[in-house]
Amino acid sequence: MNMLSFLTKNRNDIIYLSLLLFSVGIGPRYRALKTVQAKKWVGTIVGLVLILIVSGYSAIHPILSAVLGIVAIKVATVRYCHIVAFFLMFGYLFFFRLADKFGLPLSSGQTNLIEMIIVLRVVGVAFEMNGSWLAVGKAKKDENKEQKEVKTKDDDFLEIINPSTEDLFHYSFNYIGLLTGPYYRYRTFDDYFHLPYSKYVDCFGFTINTLRMVPLYISLYLAFSNIWPLEYVLSEDHNNRNFLYRMLYPWALFAAFRQRIYSGMTLAESVCTSAGLGAYPVQGRNRTGHGPTVGYLKLKQMSEEEAKTTQYDFNTVESMEVWGCETVxxxxxxxxxxxxxxxxxxxxxxxxxxxxxxxxxxxxxxxxxxxxxxxxxxxxxxxxxxxxxxxxxxxxxxxxxxxxxxxxxxxxxxxxxxxxxxxxxxxxxxxxxxxxxxxxxxxxxxxxxxxxxxxxxxxxxxxxxxxxxxxxxxxxxxxxxxxxxxxxx
Structure with a gap:
């Protein structure tokens, strides 16, 4: 009976966890797809199916908000698309969270997570487009003034980022990172399909190494949250405890919360490593979110032979440094x-x-x-x-x-x-x-x-x-x- 009660109480979390594990599991098959178009469409269809399973009728919110954002980006000029996308997406986020004020049902916390990721992606790609346009314009001015040394530290923006409507759609709904992150740029998404890194990186090795601590995180979360439940701090019994106990109780609450975040983020990173998205050669000095910080154009020109023998990392999609969180x-x-x-x-x-x-x-x-x-x-x-x-x-x-x-x-x-x-x-x-x-x-x-x-x-x-x-x-x-x-x- 206790187990049934537990399963009923945590039904949505269990479904969400199962979908994350499913996303990790299909990575090798997804990576093995032969053509770019097949990969893009399969990734998008899987993403949309995941949204429907998690959200049911509430799936209309992440889907509609992304479509509106994509239309806004394409209608607005590159000079203003980032501003328009920002206010539109956050405006929709307000509406989504206040849906009950408009006579609509509120969505689940899991749908909220998906909507949050959609906001990051759509707004992020608009800023990438505007940023690349500004950087290329600045580089041209510098060249005209014969001041080539004034170029950006990383020559990544010396090419215009201007995805088609179809590619914006694929980027917004691709299943990798859709459920709970991590956020990655459109450039990282585009590189995944057109550069050879995912073919030669040891995806299985990285995934196993990333996943190995997840059972411990989940076990600690279940233990902490059951021994020191959140609602206890609001009880009269808690108020009758001595001050030192009341003062230190949040340590247990935050410990449980950290284990929950660690397990979710680690699984999300594993979805990326399993599919090979976010792999870059280590010489790019890759940084979370950004990707390569030095010599990006040289990395793009890497031959297949070089790609076979180079060393890779997944720093681009690393969300948490667990040891650092505990010890800094x-x-x-x-x-x-x-x-x-x-x-x-x-x-x-x-x-x-x-x-x-x-x-x-x-x-x-x-x-x-x-x-x-x-x-x-x-x-x-x-x-x-x-x-x-x-x-x-x-x-x-x-x-x-x-x-x-x-x-x-x-x-x-x-x-x-x-x-x-x-x-x-x-x-x-x-x-x-x-x-x-x-x-x-x-x-x-x-x-x-x-x-x-x-x-x-x-x-x-x-x-x-x-x-x-x-x-x-x-x-x-x-x-x-x-x-x-x-x-x-």
Whole structure:
């Protein structure tokens, strides 16, 4: 009876997990398809079938939003297609999540995940098209001025990216990465069909290596979520526990959440490695989301013989550095290894392209929040990060950066503990979602972490000021000593 209850309660998650495993399993057969057109159409048809199985009647939302986005990209000129696509796709995302206000049923969380990926793809390709147009125009101007050294660091954008309507359709609905990511650029998608890498990379080896930890992640998730359930923090029994227990309970909640994310992201990466999408030669110094960062055009010209013997990686589709998530010392570094593909999208689409420099970080955070959803928990969680970073950066520079030996290890452990505790406290809001639920838990611990953070920040500012006031006299002394040394020589 308990097993039946468990299966019923987690029916949607089990179906979703099964579809992810199915997507991993069909990778070798998909990769073996002979023609580019066959691959594109089979990938798209499988993607559409997955959407229908997951979403049922709600499948209309991801399909309609993608079609509208593609039409908007093609109707708007390359100068404005990225802006039009951005506002259209996020506008539809608002409508999708507020469907009940319009008398329509709300979709499942799994359909929401698919819609989120569709938004990333359609908006991302529009920015790629506009970015390539701008970069090529800039390169031509530089050549006219005989300043060829001013070219972009990576010569990847020295070709126009302008996919046909059909290719935009295939990119939007291809099954690889459709269920839960990772995000990859249109350029990566196009390279998959036209470059020989997927034929020669050890897809099976990479997939097995990626999948081997998934059973552990799933087991830990089930254990943590059953021993320390989320709803317990809202109970009277929890409020009667001692303060230390209430304070540390989010560690268990965040641990369970991390295992869930690790398992989902790892399976999603395995879908890519199984099919061979995202494989590039290691000499391209490949980065998550972006792909090769150096010598891209040389890689495109690689012969079949070279492709057979070169070494590959799947860094382009790596979403999580699990060991890094668990061990890095600072929140700043933690953010770099968590959901890297989406962070890349936010950086390229929002942060780097937002016109008002002082507001770049706020624009990036705001878009990240509304992409996740409208719940207060996302604001509490994501918008607290820069405030914690203000304090963390001060202590990092003052005490950790130049420390060595045992001292560095001790300070590193303290910073790791504070970083982990802050993330757990923020994650509680992310998981509880609504303001009233968040307020119940935060009130049970007297909102203490905001007070601790503020005290740390004020103390850090004072210590930093004292450190700066000592520095000039030290520099002056060093300067005098240097003068004396020069004179004596």
């Amino acid at each position: 010392v600072t929140l700043r570094d933690s953010m770099k290894v968590w959901n890297k593909a989406v962070q890349y999208w936010v950086a390229m689409v929002v942060y780097k392209r937002f016109p008002i420099k002082p507001l770049k970080i706020h624009a990036a955070l705001f878009v990240s929040v509304i992409w996740h959803g409208f719940h207060a928990g996302y604001f509490f969680c994501i918008y607290f990060c820069p405030f914690y970073l203000m304090a963390e950066d001060i202590y990092y520079k003052l005490y950790y950066k130049d420390a060595t030996g045992q001292k560095k290890k001790i300070i590193g452990f303290i910073m790791w503990f504070l970083r982990s505790h802050s993330e757990s406290y923020q994650a509680a809001a992310f998981l509880l979602l609504t303001f009233d639920r968040i307020w119940i838990y935060y009130s049970s611990v007297y909102h203490y972490w905001y007070g601790v953070w503020l005290a740390f920040l004020i103390l850090g500012l004072v210590l930093n000021q004292l450190h700066r006031s000592k520095r000039p006299s030290k520099l002056k002394t060093d300067g005098d000593e240097n003068k004396e040394e020069i004179v004596s020589n």
